[in-house]
Amino acid sequence: MAKRATLTDVARLAGLSPTTVSMVLNERPNSRLSEDAAERVRAAAAKLNYRPNPAARGLRLGKTRTVGFISDEVTITRYASAMIRGLLEVAEERDHTVLISESGRRADRIASALELMLDRQADGIVFGLMGAKQIDVPVIADVPVVLSNARSASGLPCVLPDEFRAGFEAAHYLLERGHRRIAFIGRSEALLDPVLSVTIGARYAGLDAALAESGIEFVHQVDGRFWEPDLGYAGAQEVFQRTEVTAIIAANDRVAFGVYQAAQERGLRIPDDLSVVSFDDEYLASYLRPQLTTMQIPYLDMGRVAMELVLDGDPPTETLVPMPLQERGSVRALS
Amino acid sequence: MAKRATLTDVARLAGLSPTTVSMVLNERPNSRLSEDAAERVRAAAAKLNYRPNPAARGLRLGKTRTVGFISDEVTITRYASAMIRGLLEVAEERDHTVLISESGRRADRIASALELMLDRQADGIVFGLMGAKQIDVPVIADVPVVLSNARSASGLPCVLPDEFRAGFEAAHYLLERGHRRIAFIGRSEALLDPVLSVTIGARYAGLDAALAESGIEFVHQVDGRFWEPDLGYAGAQEVFQRTEVTAIIAANDRVAFGVYQAAQERGLRIPDDLSVVSFDDEYLASYLRPQLTTMQIPYLDMGRVAMELVLDGDPPTETLVPMPLQERGSVRALS
DNA sequence: CTGAAGTGCTAAAAGGATTTAGCATGGAGA
DNA sequence: TCTCCATGCTAAATCCTTTTAGCACTTCAG
Numbered sequence: 061m062a063k064r065a066t067l068t069d070v071a072r073l074a075g076l077s078p079t080t081v082s083m084v085l086n087e088r089p090n091s092r093l094s095e096d097a098a099e100r101v102r103a104a105a106a107k108l109n110y111r112p113n114p115a116a117r118g119l120r121l122g123k124t125r126t127v128g129f130i131s132d133e134v135t136i137t138r139y140a141s142a143m144i145r146g147l148l149e150v151a152e153e154r155d156h157t158v159l160i161s162e163s164g165r166r167a168d169r170i171a172s173a174l175e176l177m178l179d180r181q182a183d184g185i186v187f188g189l190m191g192a193k194q195i196d197v198p199v200i201a202d203v204p205v206v207l208s209n210a211r212s213a214s215g216l217p218c219v220l221p222d223e224f225r226a227g228f229e230a231a232h233y234l235l236e237r238g239h240r241r242i243a244f245i246g247r248s249e250a251l252l253d254p255v256l257s258v259t260i261g262a263r264y265a266g267l268d269a270a271l272a273e274s275g276i277e278f279v280h281q282v283d284g285r286f287w288e289p290d291l292g293y294a295g296a297q298e299v300f301q302r303t304e305v306t307a308i309i310a311a312n313d314r315v316a317f318g319v320y321q322a323a324q325e326r327g328l329r330i331p332d333d334l335s336v337v338s339f340d341d342e343y344l345a346s347y348l349r350p351q352l353t354t355m356q357i358p359y360l361d362m363g364r365v366a367m368e369l370v371l372d373g374d375p376p377t378e379t380l381v382p383m384p385l386q387e388r389g390s391v392r393a394l395s
Numbered sequence: 396m397a398k399r400a401t402l403t404d405v406a407r408l409a410g411l412s413p414t415t416v417s418m419v420l421n422e423r424p425n426s427r428l429s430e431d432a433a434e435r436v437r438a439a440a441a442k443l444n445y446r447p448n449p450a451a452r453g454l455r456l457g458k459t460r461t462v463g464f465i466s467d468e469v470t471i472t473r474y475a476s477a478m479i480r481g482l483l484e485v486a487e488e489r490d491h492t493v494l495i496s497e498s499g500r501r502a503d504r505i506a507s508a509l510e511l512m513l514d515r516q517a518d519g520i521v522f523g524l525m526g527a528k529q530i531d532v533p534v535i536a537d538v539p540v541v542l543s544n545a546r547s548a549s550g551l552p553c554v555l556p557d558e559f560r561a562g563f564e565a566a567h568y569l570l571e572r573g574h575r576r577i578a579f580i581g582r583s584e585a586l587l588d589p590v591l592s593v594t595i596g597a598r599y600a601g602l603d604a605a606l607a608e609s610g611i612e613f614v615h616q617v618d619g620r621f622w623e624p625d626l627g628y629a630g631a632q633e634v635f636q637r638t639e640v641t642a643i644i645a646a647n648d649r650v651a652f653g654v655y656q657a658a659q660e661r662g663l664r665i666p667d668d669l670s671v672v673s674f675d676d677e678y679l680a681s682y683l684r685p686q687l688t689t690m691q692i693p694y695l696d697m698g699r700v701a702m703e704l705v706l707d708g709d710p711p712t713e714t715l716v717p718m719p720l721q722e723r724g725s726v727r728a729l730s
Numbered sequence: 731c732t733g734a735a736g737t738g739c740t741a742a743a744a745g746g747a748t749t750t751a752g753c754a755t756g757g758a759g760a
Numbered sequence: 761t762c763t764c765c766a767t768g769c770t771a772a773a774t775c776c777t778t779t780t781a782g783c784a785c786t787t788c789a790g
Contacts, residue, residue: 417777448776455779
């Protein structure tokens with residue numbers, strides 16, 4: 061593989077100066093160059109397969125066409141990696157690349173990841189969290205910063221899922237299908253703390269608003285802060301003992317998984333005897349049988365939007381991304 | 396935030412030349428500089444919070460301390476993102492950063508992702524696949540390339556899980572605990588095609604070798620190429636109808652998930668009535684109850700090893716990474 | 731006493747792109 | 761005829777770091 065062609069090589073071949081070549085290739089607005097020259101430049105560049113040297117360009121421009129992505133554990137866990145896909149998609153569309161770094165949520169590691177990105181002269185920075193929480197990010201003046209699925213106390217621009225609407229729609233979906241005796245598993249005061257979640261409150265509020273609109277309340281609610289299958293299993297058992305329901309809303313898919321297990325043990329068939337709706341759309345949701353109807357956390361779109369905001373600059377304080385309903389087989393319409 | 400200090404700024408403050416500063420900070424071996432000068436340089440650098448400009452350095456050196464990672468869908472799916480964690484860990488230890496790009500397994504997209512990385516002057520490239528398959532990667536002379544969880548027809552250096560040993564150990568684990576009547580679900584001739592998998596053959600061979608060592612054979616095997624819960628469910632039903640077993644080896648965790656469902660329906664309790672062992676260690680494995688004993692695909696370590704090989708240069712043709720046994724609750728020792 | 735070797739440091743070039751300032755040329759207007 | 765302006769292009773500076781070549785001085789060996 062021959063050495064990479066430089067601007068000077070192109071200029072020589074085209075019989076013009078590097079200045080001219082640069083101007084043509086960058087299509088500078090106010091440079092009145094002849095169409096003939098432009099044509100020769102383009103031909104020469106193509107012939108030599110010219111690629112601008114990013115280091116040289118970065119040195120001169122102070123821009124690197126690079127965006128840094130720092131996350132608590134988005135990259136490295138399985139839940140939220142769709143966020144990266146969104147970031148990468150947009151970056152590629154806009155001819156940027158993405159530098160990735162992990163850091164827990166320990167402030168010092170965040171700071172050092174950030175420093176790394178700034179050292180590398182990233183043109184912008186996206187912070188992404190797996191769960192929508194509040195984080196402290198050092199404020200930086202130089203480059204645009206956007207938080208994806210997170211909020212900061214300092215009011216940095218952020219992208220969050222529209223949990224209120226999702227909560228509303230989840231409940232509405234059941235109500236619309238005639239359900240009136242509905243239980244909820246996973247209510248927790250503790251989760252209203254922004255350190256743990258900045259969106260759960262909206263999820264609750266959306267659910268409650270939908271029920272209120274129909275003039276009803278949950279027939280039973282199970283408190284629970286740790287949203288794992290255990291909670292769903294025990295919670296569903298509690299529901300079955302206390303009252304009769306036609307539907308259960310689970311705080312997330314893992315809780316719903318537990319509900320499935322409890323239902324099966326009790327001989328209840330989903331969705332014939334019990335409808336289930338939940339939140340998140342983890343991959344688990346499509347493995348269950350019947351597959352789970354759930355409100356998706358839009359990691360992909362949050363990634364896309366965050367990247368767009370960073371690249372466009374001047375992002376608004378808060379951007380909400382819709383959580384689409386994944387309609388599958390766990391809900392039955394009552395006649 | 397004041398403008399970033401340059402080498403010249405440091406030199407001025409230290410009362411020395413940029414040359415000297417560069418030599419001190421890079422600790423060049425054969426430059427006999429006074430300890431006094433070195434001390435002054437370090438003090439000045441610290442005071443100005445000097446960070447070398449990576450673009451300038453990259454321009455001069457032709458190195459970027461950057462490694463490109465191209466994958467089919469490792470980043471963007473949930474299964475294998477631990478590989479990235481491994482890559483990032485090692486990169487950080489060695490003061491490198493990772494550029495990430497996705498591309499399906501379509502040759503043109505791979506080529507363009509590769510071109511992107513070379514454009515950006517990556518010092519090395521790692522290709523990572525979610526499932527261990529064969530891919531065609533254009534051979535490049537300039538930079539080291541390592542395949543992680545993949546093999547190429549052209550014999551590029553690769554890192555693969557040690558499936559033979561894993562197969563052997565999985566079977567051995569059951570045999571050691573007194574199991575003799577064992578079924579296997581997920582045998583498939585078709586999967587021996589390297590386009591679909593380059594490791595399944597070894598997995599089978601390891602299983603067979605362990606049984607052979609004990610002088611027995613599987614009491615029943617279920618063929619199946621698509622390793623989803625359906626196969627496990629139907630396969631287990633088939634096993635139960637045909638014969639009596641004390642243990643089932645599932646081709647992967649999703650198949651095992653189906654086995655769990657079939658067992659539960661039939662009133663068999665795991666591990667009391669039926670032991671289950673499988674492969675992969677997806678996160679599903681720890682959600683099942685009882686949790687699944689499974690041979691882990693070592694994505695993290697494959698990532699680490701691949702990055703180390705790229706950074707060290709001159710990687711061997713094939714490196715095997717052990718697949719650790721995740722010992723959980725799905726196996727019972729027969730008295 | 732002279733030449734060689736060693737010491738501690740620096741000037742200047744190189745790396746490849748972008749950008750500012752400005753050089754010829756030709757035509758239009760006075 | 762002379763000035764002015766537009767046109768089409770280029771020389772040279774700039775971004776920041778690394779590296780080569782070498783300067784000026786001292787010490788040592790012969």
